Amino acid sequence: MKKTISILLLLCMVFALAACGGSEAPAATEAPAEAPAEAPTEAPAEEPAAAEAEYKLGMGVVSNFDSSETGKAQIDTTFAAIVTDAEGKIVDGRKKRLMDLQGCLLYTSPSPRNKMDVTDGAVTTGNEYPTKMEKGDAYGMVQFGNAIAEWDAQTKAFEEFAVGKTVEEVVGLETKEHNGHQVAVDETLFAGCTMDIVDFKAAVEKAGSDEWAVSFTAADAFTLGVASVTTDDESTVPSAEEDGVVKMYTEFGAAVVGADGKILAALNDAIQPNITVNTAGEIVATEYKGTKRELGDDYNMVKFGNAIAEWDAQSAAFSAYTVGMASDEVAGLETKEHNGHQVTVDETLFASCTMDITGMQAVIAQAANYAR
Numbered sequence: 001m002k003k004t005i006s007i008l009l010l011l012c013m014v015f016a017l018a019a020c021g022g023s024e025a026p027a028a029t030e031a032p033a034e035a036p037a038e039a040p041t042e043a044p045a046e047e048p049a050a051a052e053a054e055y056k057l058g059m060g061v062v063s064n065f066d067s068s069e070t071g072k073a074q075i076d077t078t079f080a081a082i083v084t085d086a087e088g089k090i091v092d093g094r095k096k097r098l099m100d101l102q103g104c105l106l107y108t109s110p111s112p113r114n115k116m117d118v119t120d121g122a123v124t125t126g127n128e129y130p131t132k133m134e135k136g137d138a139y140g141m142v143q144f145g146n147a148i149a150e151w152d153a154q155t156k157a158f159e160e161f162a163v164g165k166t167v168e169e170v171v172g173l174e175t176k177e178h179n180g181h182q183v184a185v186d187e188t189l190f191a192g193c194t195m196d197i198v199d200f201k202a203a204v205e206k207a208g209s210d211e212w213a214v215s216f217t218a219a220d221a222f223t224l225g226v227a228s229v230t231t232d233d234e235s236t237v238p239s240a241e242e243d244g245v246v247k248m249y250t251e252f253g254a255a256v257v258g259a260d261g262k263i264l265a266a267l268n269d270a271i272q273p274n275i276t277v278n279t280a281g282e283i284v285a286t287e288y289k290g291t292k293r294e295l296g297d298d299y300n301m302v303k304f305g306n307a308i309a310e311w312d313a314q315s316a317a318f319s320a321y322t323v324g325m326a327s328d329e330v331a332g333l334e335t336k337e338h339n340g341h342q343v344t345v346d347e348t349l350f351a352s353c354t355m356d357i358t359g360m361q362a363v364i365a366q367a368a369n370y371a372r
Contacts, residue, residue, distance in 0.1 A: 089166055175198065249271065293312045301314075301355070342356050
């Protein structure tokens with residue numbers, strides 16, 4: 001169940017008042033002393049410094065194989081990252097003002113729709129997998145589906161509708177069946193987003209109850225970005241003796257970026273779904289046990305790989321290490337080869353993260369670049 005964090009914020013405003021110093025009495029003369037040309041005035045009060053407030057970044061991932069069929073191996077993923085304030089409201093850091101901590105920032109899913117044509121058992125590697133958000137108008141919902149707007153625009157409408165709402169309120173949005181999809185009952189939301197919102201709500205729910213969520217403080221405006229990167233290099237081709245396996249593995253990253261371009265908070269995760277196919281291109285089996293963070297100790301890096309810690313702990317250490325860095329600094333972190341992997345050369349980071357960092361580097365750096 002979701003946990004709502006309630007934290008009392010103390011907003012302190014400090015005013016500096018200039019004291020009015022006394023002066024010596026004028027020397028006695030026959031004529032009375034003239035009044036000073038200008039009466040002394042108080043120094044203007046200083047502008048109050050913006051109070052730092054505490055926020056929390058969480059992320060959630062939901063995936064399914066519903067669209068996989070003979071000739072097509074596909075996994076659809078919805079990924080959401082949210083920033084919540086002390087009242088549990090999703091916050092829009094871009095609209096943040098002094099003593100105004102309401103608003104909403106929901107960045108719903110770059111939504112990888114990873115699919116591979118496996119007709120007649122063909123399994124190819126080295127493919128590119130742009131997300132729906134990255135495809136923009138090229139996704140073709142308007143051109144081929146007569147949609148009211150493209151996927152990215154409808155997703156942004158969903159985000160904006162969540163302004164001022166708690167995670168619970170977003171998750172509780174009522175839906176109805178429309179053209180085979182579960183769409184919003186609310187007319188205002190439906191006017192901008194006629195797509196199925198079930199997975200959006202599920203991803204937000206996971207993000208709101210993220211046990212790896214990280215807290216950060218900010219006094220100024222900030223932005224949030226998300227990114228995902230998919231590779232298929234480990235896929236295998238089916239043969240008469242053995243089925244092939246389509247492995248479209250995806251890394252996810254979320255980054256909160258301050259006005260100075262530095263990362264205030266970051267998270268990352270990954271999925272490793274397997275779709276088994278035969279030489280006829282038929283789907284023999286699918287396997288997905290959850291994200292690497294969700295698997296926790298069951299990912300078994302410690303048990304079978306003698307790792308210093310499980311994947312979730314090491315990835316959290318890497319995300320925390322990027323705080324205070326700009327996107328290019330994350331992308332430029334130096335690595336070296338170690339046991340067949342590219343690991344950090346920084347001894348402090350290596351003490352808590354000895355696994356390959358290249359995938360995490362890529363998505364967090366890209367997420368920081370995508371921040372809006």
